[in-house]
Amino acid sequence: MTIKLPPNIATPAYVLDEAALKANMATAARIKRETGCKILLATKAFSLPAAFPLMRETLDGTTASGEYEARMGHEEFGKEVHVYSPAYFPGEVERLTKIAKHIYFNSADQIHSYLPLVKKAGGTKIGLRINPGYSQATLGGPLYDPCAPYSRFGATPDSLDDVPWNDVSILHAHALCEARHSGSVGLIEHVAKNFAPYIRKVEAVNFGGGHFINKPGYDVGALIAAIKAFRAEFGVEVILEPGAGLVVNTGYLVASVIGMHRNDKTIAILDASASTHMPDVLEVPYTPEIIGATIVEAGDAPKPNSYILDGKTCMTGDIIGEYEFSKPLAVGDRVIFTDMMQYSFVKNNTFNGVPLPDLAVLSENGDYRVLKSFGYEDFRVRLG
Ligand SMILES: Cc1ncc(COP(=O)(O)O)c(C=O)c1O
Numbered sequence: 238m239t240i241k242l243p244p245n246i247a248t249p250a251y252v253l254d255e256a257a258l259k260a261n262m263a264t265a266a267r268i269k270r271e272t273g274c275k276i277l278l279a280t281k282a283f284s285l286p287a288a289f290p291l292m293r294e295t296l297d298g299t300t301a302s303g304e305y306e307a308r309m310g311h312e313e314f315g316k317e318v319h320v321y322s323p324a325y326f327p328g329e330v331e332r333l334t335k336i337a338k339h340i341y342f343n344s345a346d347q348i349h350s351y352l353p354l355v356k357k358a359g360g361t362k363i364g365l366r367i368n369p370g371y372s373q374a375t376l377g378g379p380l381y382d383p384c385a386p387y388s389r390f391g392a393t394p395d396s397l398d399d400v401p402w403n404d405v406s407i408l409h410a411h412a413l414c415e416a417r418h419s420g421s422v423g424l425i426e427h428v429a430k431n432f433a434p435y436i437r438k439v440e441a442v443n444f445g446g447g448h449f450i451n452k453p454g455y456d457v458g459a460l461i462a463a464i465k466a467f468r469a470e471f472g473v474e475v476i477l478e479p480g481a482g483l484v485v486n487t488g489y490l491v492a493s494v495i496g497m498h499r500n501d502k503t504i505a506i507l508d509a510s511a512s513t514h515m516p517d518v519l520e521v522p523y524t525p526e527i528i529g530a531t532i533v534e535a536g537d538a539p540k541p542n543s544y545i546l547d548g549k550t551c552m553t554g555d556i557i558g559e560y561e562f563s564k565p566l567a568v569g570d571r572v573i574f575t576d577m578m579q580y581s582f583v584k585n586n587t588f589n590g591v592p593l594p595d596l597a598v599l600s601e602n603g604d605y606r607v608l609k610s611f612g613y614e615d616f617r618v619r620l621g
Contacts, residue, residue: 248493249509249594257487261451262295272464274475282480286313300478311336334358345399364407366391373420381414402438411445418459425463441474450482481579490577510548512555524558528573533559550589587616
């Protein structure tokens with residue numbers, strides 16, 4: 238894989254590859270065209286307003302995890318704003334009724350307590366998140382399984398007869414994470430089989446996120462067939478709200494080597510860090526791909542140009558991975574991590590006072606545009 242980045246860009250930088258995002262949008266457009274479903278962007282995974290005009294051409298709106306994301310979706314993306322949270326702050330639902338016309342609740346009790354307020358506001362559709370009891374451990378096991386034991390997400394089946402269904406328009410079943418088509422199809426069929434009486438009470442079913450529709454190997458045709466069958470059986474609208482699946486492989490984190498250290502192996506220290514800039518590397522955990530290098534697996538025979546890549550923070554575990562390069566690395570060399578648009582800059586932090594990477598766009602014609610650089614003030618402002 239090669240990308241045409243200008244040679245001397247400042248690092249670290251998260252770089253959106255507009256051409257790749259456009260290609261991913263084509264998948265979403267096909268699913269919408271062939272099934273008539275709606276697709277929303279889950280902004281928790283990717284919130285880059287500069288990319289919204291492109292995404293807005295295809296997508297129906299955004300889905301938020303709370304008031305701030307909902308407000309950003311409303312102000313920057315437009316179209317439909319949906320929001321779900323397992324609990325809302327005091328006053329949050331009232332404020333949300335002014336910007337989100339689709340508010341999802343987590344239980345029958347929650348709906349009962351917010352119903353008067355939502356009805357008074359008028360024009361807001363109520364959704365209920367159910368816990369469908371469908372586990373599909375593609376990524377991270379229980380850490381990313383909304384149906385794991387004691388999960389706080391969604392009304393359990395035994396509570397569904399207490400729901401005031403006349404006031405509920407949407408059934409919501411989010412259960413997937415980086416799922417291939419078998420997970421998406423499995424969830425749709427599971428909900429059809431186990432929740433049919435409730436589906437018949439609503440006008441739409443939202444199958445959440447976690448549909449990894451742009452991941453190589455995902456059979457989009459299988460998802461399309463499952464949605465069509467579901468719609469044919471129940472006559473309801475279908476909504477998907479992926480985040481990662483819309484932006485997988487659409488950008489990079491470009492870093493530079495800023496130091497070398499030797500301790501049995503050679504450690505290259507970068508201006509990017511797992512702890513601060515790629516927290517999912519440690520949380521999932523996983524080893525991100527680098528253009529022009531291969532990942533060295535534990536137990537692999539020693540290789541000539543192998544380096545452990547670390548961040549500069551004090552956390553011993555700020556280790557990105559071990560890689561084999563085609564030639565020796567030196568201070569000043571560039572390292573380009575791929576697939577760095579999902580759950581990266583939305584989760585970053587300034588631990589140790591490490592500066593935040595630039596946010597930038599590589600446009601289709603090769604122009605490189607820095608959207609925002611961060612400095613000391615961005616670190617300082619959060620410290621009161
Ligand atoms: C309710 C809900 N919807 C959508 C998403 C987006 O999931 P993904 O980015 O894996 O597609 C999530 C992720 O946690 C979620 O909790």
